[in-house]
Amino acid sequence: MSVEVRPIAPDQLGAFIRAFSAAFLETISPDDLRQWQRTWERTGVIDRAIAAYDGDTIVGTSATKPFQLTVPGPASIPVAGVTAVSVLPTYRRRGILTEMTRREFESARHRGEIAAILYASEGVIYGRYGYGPATFAAHYSITTDRVAFVPAVQDGGMLALVDAAEGRRRIPEIANRHSRLRPGSIPRAEANWDDWFEDAGKEHDGMSEAFFVIHQDRNRHDDGFVAYRSTGASLPTGPRNTVTVTRLTALSDEAYVSLWGYVLHLDLVGEVNAGNRPLQEPLRWLMTDPRRLRTTSVGDGLWVRLLDIPACLEGRHYLCVGSLTVEVRDAFCPANTGTYALEVGPNGARCARTNLNADLVLGVAQLGSLYLGGVSFSELAHGTLVEERRSGALLQADRMFMSPIAPWCTTDF
Ligand SMILES: CC(C)(COP(=O)(O)OP(=O)(O)OC[C@H]1O[C@@H](n2cnc3c(N)ncnc32)[C@H](O)[C@@H]1OP(=O)(O)O)[C@@H](O)C(=O)NCCC(=O)NCCS
The missing domain is CATH 3.40.630.30 (Gcn5-related N-acetyltransferase (GNAT))
Structure with a gap:
């Protein structure tokens, strides 16, 4: 048996939703099905839905919604809001979600969406793909x-x-x-x-x-x-x-x-x-x-996955000026692995790859958690998840990244 991941045709939305409901152990009434179809048609999500097919049968589902995520500043960045993620119980643990996630990251990059966000049904699923929890409820x-x-x-x-x-x-x-x-x-x-x-x-x-x-x-x-x-x-x-x-x-x-x-x-x-x-x-x-x-x-609440690290770091504002070099490790998207220099001046932030030594070393999922300013570098460092290579860099990063008001998301999707 081989399973292929591809976009769904518009007339397959019903099958897509039924597969998704079965994976979530839910039944869906005809009314709910119609309402879901209406909303997805109106919001254009249907064009961004992919499915894993065994032959013509949908066995896995995922979709993204185009959002503008508010980041500290306030400013906003274009992101892909990942939703409707499911794999039928009879097809689980064969790498189908991993393949769908890879496809969605590629499509998001092509569309200019510089990060992906989602709500996780279970905390254990998404860290491996580089997502970190960034808002809390x-x-x-x-x-x-x-x-x-x-x-x-x-x-x-x-x-x-x-x-x-x-x-x-x-x-x-x-x-x-x-x-x-x-x-x-x-x-x-x-x-x-x-x-x-x-x-x-x-x-x-x-x-x-x-x-x-x-x-x-x-x-x-x-x-x-x-x-x-x-x-x-x-x-x-x-x-x-x-x-x-x-x-x-x-x-x-x-x-x-x-x-x-x-x-x-x-x-x-x-x-x-x-x-x-x-x-x-x-x-x-x-x-x-x-x-x-x-x-x-x-x-x-929201889990954040940075896809284009320089664009994300330039896309938000910081509480104070300063320079930091950050080595980021990204096992799922190895092309992102490297050291980045962040320069925050009075006119905004600049970020690019650098050959300079890193002040801080961390994983991309941790950077996702830190990105909205609701989690401190020091907290993660105390958990050994951020390594400080230049004395004082942790505190400096805290001062620059912190949001004075906790990030919060009230839109579910
Ligand atoms: C979560 C779900 C989509 C995972 O799909 P999948 O195709 O089985 O995932 P993959 O096979 O690609 O898993 C990749 C890795 O994640 C692990 N993993 C995935 N889901 C997991 C879970 N719920 N619990 C523990 N580990 C999980 C797998 O064991 C695998 O680990 P490995 O690489 O070490 O072998 C599927 O279990 C599902 O539909 N669950 C019910 C609905 C749901 O919770 N959807 C998520 C909505 S946010």
């Missing part, structure tokens, strides 16, 4: 009884509870503006917003449909929103709901404080849960009792 739980905020600035803005149609008109603009500012974020396409609102209109896991509240600044410009669902529960003392914040995004500090204040002071609520939140959450400092905010889990 926390889940918080907050007990809201008698919750109080430290005195904060007076907010001259206002909040409005809006219906889904109004939310659909106004929320994407706020969220996409935020995504262009926050390292690790990706603005969402219109078709994906349609899906997001369609999902928000459905009850989930015993939770209500989503409610939407929009914040406007004192000049009546939209600058933040929260989407939340609730689960009902009744105590002898009265209703005590749990609210789940599915998204809270603020373009200003006032909007941030105001929206959290709204959620935490809702009547008939005893507990607020919020998932996929950034690791730095100013809310912790805002509550008179910071212990009310419990971090119930932290997991990896």
Whole structure:
């Protein structure tokens, strides 16, 4: 038997999705299948889908979506967002994913996409291909009884509870503006917003449909929103709901404080849960009792794989000027292995290969983790994953690469 990896024909999308669902042990309803097909046709992903074929049968799937990833600056770089990765259980561990990944990296390079990003179903899969986890997502739980905020600035803005149609008109603009500012974020396409609102209109896991509240600044410009669902529960003392914040995004500090204040002071609520939140959450400092905010889990978010190392390093900004030489080892794409000189001056960054001695030595997956500024060189060095060959280089790299605000991605794909 030989398996061949090639692009799919448009009429094979149904078979592609069914193979993918089987690998994920999921059944797919005809409605979901139609919706997936619609979205993929609208976003052009269908032209970027590849499959592993045994004869005419699809046994492996993968696709990429073209994104602009926000990097420290803020600036943005063109990346391939890898999605729908699967190999049928009967074809696993024969190198099919490895072959599909090779093909996708080649295609991304041809299209000028300088890095690949993805969410990983399992942490063990993608390190071997040079991906490193670069954003993280926390889940918080907050007990809201008698919750109080430290005195904060007076907010001259206002909040409005809006219906889904109004939310659909106004929320994407706020969220996409935020995504262009926050390292690790990706603005969402219109078709994906349609899906997001369609999902928000459905009850989930015993939770209500989503409610939407929009914040406007004192000049009546939209600058933040929260989407939340609730689960009902009744105590002898009265209703005590749990609210789940599915998204809270603020373009200003006032909007941030105001929206959290709204959620935490809702009547008939005893507990607020919020998932996929950034690791730095100013809310912790805002509550008179910071212990009310419990971090119930932290997991990896986006994994980043640098494909064109000089273009990626030139594509972001740095916190301070400086020069570094970095030796990068890349077993999956050996052509990338080498030493790179990074020169950051007042007018931006320059990066090229060099024959100079390396200040730091690391693997390409580690560079992927460091790239968005949410992980420090020193942390990886303490784990023996970055070698310091020039004294002081680690600290200098930390100062240059760090993002003052943790990278965060709220767009799944
Ligand atoms: C993950 C998946 C796509 C891997 O496909 P595959 O064709 O078996 O992968 P490959 O044969 O190319 O594996 C390459 C290497 O990775 C290892 N590997 C791959 N997936 C692994 C996993 N889930 N757990 C442990 N090791 C894994 C293989 O053992 C192999 O190691 P080796 O080079 O030392 O032999 C497949 O297992 C799958 O479809 N899983 C369910 C769906 C899923 O999780 N998809 C990923 C979505 S992000």
